Amino acid sequence: MKKSLNLFTFILVVFVVSVSLTLSATGFAGPFDEDSTITIPKATEQEEPAAAKPEESSEAVVADDEIVSEPEDEPENELTPVLPTDEEDNVSDEPVASAPEEKDSNSKILPGYEDEKISIDGDNYCGQFAMTSVFRGLGIDMDAQDIYKASNPRGIFTSPPIIVDHLNKNGVKAQQRHNCSIEDIAKKIDDGKPVIVLVDSGDGTPHWVNIYGYTRDDSGKITSVRMRDSYWGTRSGHEMDIDEFTQAWQKPLGDTFLGKMLGYKNLMIDINGSSSGTPFATATEDNMASGVNEVVTGWNSRDWGQFAGGASKLILGLPGTVISMSSRIPSVLGNSMTGWGKDRMNQGGIGNTILGGAAVAGGSVLQAGGWLVNQVGNASSSVAKTIGNGIKSLFGR
Amino acid sequence: MGFFPALLAAYTIFAFLFQTIAVGFIAQDSRCLRHRLIWALFTLITGPVGILIYMFKGRKHV
Numbered sequence: 248m249k250k251s252l253n254l255f256t257f258i259l260v261v262f263v264v265s266v267s268l269t270l271s272a273t274g275f276a277g278p279f280d281e282d283s284t285i286t287i288p289k290a291t292e293q294e295e296p297a298a299a300k301p302e303e304s305s306e307a308v309v310a311d312d313e314i315v316s317e318p319e320d321e322p323e324n325e326l327t328p329v330l331p332t333d334e335e336d337n338v339s340d341e342p343v344a345s346a347p348e349e350k351d352s353n354s355k356i357l358p359g360y361e362d363e364k365i366s367i368d369g370d371n372y373c374g375q376f377a378m379t380s381v382f383r384g385l386g387i388d389m390d391a392q393d394i395y396k397a398s399n400p401r402g403i404f405t406s407p408p409i410i411v412d413h414l415n416k417n418g419v420k421a422q423q424r425h426n427c428s429i430e431d432i433a434k435k436i437d438d439g440k441p442v443i444v445l446v447d448s449g450d451g452t453p454h455w456v457n458i459y460g461y462t463r464d465d466s467g468k469i470t471s472v473r474m475r476d477s478y479w480g481t482r483s484g485h486e487m488d489i490d491e492f493t494q495a496w497q498k499p500l501g502d503t504f505l506g507k508m509l510g511y512k513n514l515m516i517d518i519n520g521s522s523s524g525t526p527f528a529t530a531t532e533d534n535m536a537s538g539v540n541e542v543v544t545g546w547n548s549r550d551w552g553q554f555a556g557g558a559s560k561l562i563l564g565l566p567g568t569v570i571s572m573s574s575r576i577p578s579v580l581g582n583s584m585t586g587w588g589k590d591r592m593n594q595g596g597i598g599n600t601i602l603g604g605a606a607v608a609g610g611s612v613l614q615a616g617g618w619l620v621n622q623v624g625n626a627s628s629s630v631a632k633t634i635g636n637g638i639k640s641l642f643g644r
Numbered sequence: 645m646g647f648f649p650a651l652l653a654a655y656t657i658f659a660f661l662f663q664t665i666a667v668g669f670i671a672q673d674s675r676c677l678r679h680r681l682i683w684a685l686f687t688l689i690t691g692p693v694g695i696l697i698y699m700f701k702g703r704k705h706v
Contacts, residue, residue, distance in 0.1 A: 401647070403647060403648035403651075404648050535652065535655065535656075536652070538655075539648065539651050539652055539655065543651070561655060562691070562692055563691065563692070563693070564659075565659045565662055565663060565691035565692060566663065566688060566689050566690055566691040566694075568655070568656060568659040569659050569660055569663045569688075569691075570688075570689075572656060572659075572660075623689075627689060627690075
């Protein structure tokens with residue numbers, strides 16, 4: 248008995264060391280690196296987004312004297328800073344979103360979002376920008392800076408539960424959903440509601456955008472989506488090709504190591520969803536991210552209820568984190584094995600078929616085992632999350 | 645590495661370290677009364693709660 252426990256301890260130690268080395272390795276591209284966060288560029292360092300297309304309806308926000316004037320032939324949807332203007336304070340006369348309007352026969356664009364004037368200064372406000380866009384589109388007068396101060400004053404990554412929580416607390420019922428489809432987005436827009444989604448803005452940097460429109464081709468296939476966000480659509484709506492969007496939405500953390508480890512995929516904040524709450528499938532990620540968010544935000548704003556809730560989530564979430572993260576390694580390995588096995592099988596021949604079949608079978612077993620262990624980790628994290636939220640509520644949060 | 649990824653990475657590493665030390669301690673503890681494997685498993689699943697209960701209920705106190 249003691250021998251097996253020693254072996255178990257040894258395996259754990261080896262695992263810890265390997266995880267530590269991986270995470271601290273030079274060149275490791277963390278998804279929340281500040282170096283790669285969404286930064287609103289200064290006027291002098293503007294870059295044209297790869298997929299930006301000039302839009303006839305684009306309209307520049309009136310900027311202050313720091314803005315370099317644009318050449319007339321410049322694409323109107325080019326990335327430019329959005330800076331505070333006097334007339335933008337407490338904007339409340341913007342159109343309220345309702346039923347979608349059809350820009351042309353194949354486009355559905357929710358009214359009220361295209362030319363919202365959202366003023367933010369600084370960097371890393373994508374979650375707050377997307378929330379502001381939704382609030383204003385729904386007729387709720389909110390300022391991005393106030394949302395920022397309330398939900399993420401240190402400018403770190405805004406976790407999905409923080410967005411859901413902030414929307415719920417300010418009168419917009421929201422639900423976090425995973426593994427959604429493009430048609431799920433279209434259905435919400437058909438119902439007159441925008442959605443906030445998490446996409447990869449490049450190099451594995453997660454980025455929140457507000458989707459409020461889409462276009463179909465003659466065969467009914469969705470060809471593009473329309474969005475407001477703090478990177479591409481700062482001044483007016485940005486049209487993104489569906490292939491580019493699908494890729495960015497499927498892997499919001501790109502192909503980085505942590506992107507493969509974490510389970511965020513096709514994540515959607517469903518506005519006016521059927522119920523509020525966070526899903527079980529990513530309970531560990533949500534618990535970790537919101538715990539860190541709440542500890543940092545609570546400390547920064549001296550809100551001890553929020554701090555205690557976040558700390559409880561992190562401390563009680565220790566086992567769930569260890570179990571879930573451990574389960575991702577066999578899952579990733581299994582996925583690679585299955586892909587390799589399928590390639591071998593496609594090459595034909597008896598040898599390849601046997602080898603490929605064995606790899607597919609072994610990979611599937613690894614994936615199934617990883618999934619099962621992950622559920623245990625998620626269950627443990629869910630308990631930690633519930634207790635953390637309960638502690639927050641004791642402080643009236 | 646920025647502030648948030650450093651914090652998240654540090655937390656993940658700390659989580660593994662804590663669990664390793666906690667389970668390792670129970671595995672090697674000469675004062676363990678009985679059911680060593682169950683205590684180790686309990687601590688692996690419940691973390692700080694498990695090790696705390698073990699300290700009070702799972703050890704010989706002389």
